[in-house]
Amino acid sequence: MITLEEAFEIIEKEVTELEPVSVPLLEAPGCLLREDIISPINVPQFANSAMDGFAVRISDLTGSGPWRLPIQKIIAAGDSSDDILKEGYAAKIMTGAPLPEGADSVIRIEDVSIDDDHVIIEKKPPEGDFVRPVADDIKKGELLFERGVSLDPVAIGILASIGRAEVKVIPRPRITILSTGSELVMPGQVLPRGKIYGSNDYVLRSLLKKDGCEVSQSFNISADEIADLCKIIEDCISNCDLLITSGGVSMGDFDLVPDAVEKIGGKILFHKTYVKPGKPVLLARIKGRWLLGLPGNPVSVVVGYHLHARRIMAKLSGLDYRPRKVKAVLGGDLSIKGTRFCVIGARLEENENGVIVFPSIHQQSGRLSSIKGINGFIFIEGGTRTVSKGTEVNAEWMD
Numbered sequence: 577m578i579t580l581e582e583a584f585e586i587i588e589k590e591v592t593e594l595e596p597v598s599v600p601l602l603e604a605p606g607c608l609l610r611e612d613i614i615s616p617i618n619v620p621q622f623a624n625s626a627m628d629g630f631a632v633r634i635s636d637l638t639g640s641g642p643w644r645l646p647i648q649k650i651i652a653a654g655d656s657s658d659d660i661l662k663e664g665y666a667a668k669i670m671t672g673a674p675l676p677e678g679a680d681s682v683i684r685i686e687d688v689s690i691d692d693d694h695v696i697i698e699k700k701p702p703e704g705d706f707v708r709p710v711a712d713d714i715k716k717g718e719l720l721f722e723r724g725v726s727l728d729p730v731a732i733g734i735l736a737s738i739g740r741a742e743v744k745v746i747p748r749p750r751i752t753i754l755s756t757g758s759e760l761v762m763p764g765q766v767l768p769r770g771k772i773y774g775s776n777d778y779v780l781r782s783l784l785k786k787d788g789c790e791v792s793q794s795f796n797i798s799a800d801e802i803a804d805l806c807k808i809i810e811d812c813i814s815n816c817d818l819l820i821t822s823g824g825v826s827m828g829d830f831d832l833v834p835d836a837v838e839k840i841g842g843k844i845l846f847h848k849t850y851v852k853p854g855k856p857v858l859l860a861r862i863k864g865r866w867l868l869g870l871p872g873n874p875v876s877v878v879v880g881y882h883l884h885a886r887r888i889m890a891k892l893s894g895l896d897y898r899p900r901k902v903k904a905v906l907g908g909d910l911s912i913k914g915t916r917f918c919v920i921g922a923r924l925e926e927n928e929n930g931v932i933v934f935p936s937i938h939q940q941s942g943r944l945s946s947i948k949g950i951n952g953f954i955f956i957e958g959g960t961r962t963v964s965k966g967t968e969v970n971a972e973w974m975d
């Protein structure tokens with residue numbers, strides 16, 4: 577059996593980033609850029625007004641004001657006429673509208689008065705006032721982003737503003753979830769004797785949604801039957817980069833996921849870590865894709881997703897996985913049982929003195945309600961004892 581750190585090292589070493597592909601811009605937020613972005617255009621391509629107001633020729637405002645200029649025309653944003661501003665005239669102009677040739681300044685609408693079809697200007701503006709020149713934002717040929725940066729929403733907007741509809745990135749991993757267990761019935765159906773409602777699928781899908789991953793609508797469920805398992809794992813894995821299964825990886829007679837993985841030619845990289853909860857977790861490579869086998873107990877699923885699935889997804893995406901770690905002070909006594917390294921669901925609260933952490937009381941891997949309301953975890957060495965309130969412990973936020 578390996579330690580948690582050893583499991584992380586295997587993920588770090590073995591899981592590599594997906595092949596880069598061109599994706600529509602809106603699929604790229606958060607993705608790692610895999611090309612240099614050089615702007616093919618100036619933004620803006622034409623000088624335009626930064627305000628609603630009047631475009632003037634400064635040379636018309638000689639001597640001392642006020643000046644009374646006839647309004648030659650109204651120019652709206654999107655206007656493509658190429659009229660020249662006549663000497664001695666002003667043009668009413670809207671924000672973003674192209675500056676007419678000859679004009680060199682804009683006076684804001686709130687700084688003038690209108691008299692019939694004339695504008696009265698009290699104060700001469702400096703040259704270039706409220707004019708956005710060509711390439712004011714972005715210059716043609718400018719290196720905007722180097723490959724290797726991760727694209728945030730502003731970056732996506734910048735790409736749109738230079739006209740890009742697609743961008744080459746490491747795509748988001750495609751994730752599929754498979755719940756195994758002959759006892760499982762999905763919510764909304766009647767519950768026969770001996771069966772339980774499956775919750776793992778719902779927890780995992782909710783976690784993935786929160787992490788910004790697309791998950792397909794269809795639910796995959798398999799009975800604890802080797803032929804069924806082999807078939808459904810093969811089907812699932814052919815359409816995803818990471819298959820997260822729950823159940824069927826422990827010691828029971830019907831825990832058949834490891835057998836199924838081997839039967840279909842998969843290679844198990846680890847199976848069992850010295851951690852509580854979630855000891856029997858399994859990582860396998862099947863036909864170039866990944867399978868993370870989490871045990872069926874619902875708390876193990878939540879912990880296993882945070883510990884392993886998030887790391888694997890980050891690696892597949894080419895991104896660093898940086899869980900938010902903190903030193904936190906225990907807000908209540910914590911009772912540890914057994915020798916395995918413990919990951920305990922907890923509620924972290926930030927105050928002016930730091931972070932205080934309230935461990936789940938009586939956490940048990942089979943009782944999902946025992947971790948109700950958690951927003952993080954405590955990481956602590958095994959060894960039966962009580963760790964008293966006020967002790968500093970290592971914790972991690974769940975987000």
Ligand code: AMP
Binds near residue numbers: 756776826828831
């Ligand atoms: P297993 O890892 O398959 O031995 O399952 C461990 C425990 O988790 C058993 O009590 C299962 O009934 C339960 N379990 C397995 N899958 C689910 C699920 N999808 N939702 C809730 N409980 C589950």
Ligand code: MG
Binds near residue numbers: 758
């Ligand atoms: Mg089972």
